[in-house]
Amino acid sequence: MKFSTACVAAMSVSLASAGGWFGGSNQIVIKDAQKVPGDSPLEFCDSDHSNDIIKIENVDLLPNPPESGAELVIRATGTVFERIEEGAYVDIVVKYGLIRLLATRADLCEQIGNVDLKCPIEKGVLSITKSVDIPKEVPPGTYNVFADVATAEGKPITCLQATVKFGGSKQDTMGDL
Template sequence: MKLSSFSLLPLALLPSINASFATDIFSYANSLVSSQSGEEARMHSQMSKDGPISIMDSWTWTNCGTAADVVQLKSIKVSPDPPVPGKNLTVTVDAEVLQVIEDGAYVDVTVKLGLIKLLQKEFDVCEEAKNANATVQCPVQKGPYSVSQTVELPKEIPKAKFSVAVRGFTVDDEDMVCLDLLVDFMKRPGSV
């Protein structure tokens, strides 16, 4: 399940991993959740407070970048909100690209369940876009972008809170984007 590409630069680069790998991560997370005590399960990593925080029903995002970053995030929207494990999720990202993004740009993605690191991986942005046949391909020209991508969430996602840190860099190692996400899968649609 090649879930993403540059089209969802910050949010969906995590799901660009294949389906079996994603399933393994969430299965591992599920076993951790079921083995933790109540106190440990409530612990979560502290998110960056550098930028404005956008709070939705079960997720938040923080732009931890600066005005000098190559990609200026304007908004991130998901549907359905809250996301539902095992269902399709459509993500729409509005951003302004301030300089051309060339081959070699990359993002470092870290996913945590509480204080436990589930994934830390570097993704080649242009390669991911190419592999996913995204509408936006490198070199990405300056200008405004509004892109949407639909991905299928693994059904194995446990009832837990996940934090995702995305740090993107150009081929010249200039800051490209900085994003922190907190996704709460403890709230399920229709649950009280």
């Protein structure tokens, strides 16, 4: 699985009411973000989440932080308050340090296939467990991922961000948050 596909798969989990990483702006805002409950580097973006269609209740990554060349298990739960239809999208920004690796808009319904879901996503409680392989070729360094997810009409679904450091000690990684 390519590194960008791993990012998409992981964020798809969060979009489907669990954890991962997608993006949506040219700027990453970490200073005032709120931690997503669970054992993961995920944080909610610094914005009002009272109207989000998905309430993410817990995201656990094993191992946390993710390691290059290892399997990553993502467990997530949340509640979907409105049916999510075709046309929903996610704006993704991935940075390696200060270098922007990826800035794109992706079709949410296409991407959630990476976590064995499909559109429409119905209202209700959703639990996901997914394993992905992180390629050993992931260069060491700090990665910032930002994902802003919305319906075709622009209504907020969720917005998440994470900072993950590959190639350092776990203590070093946690210091970046």
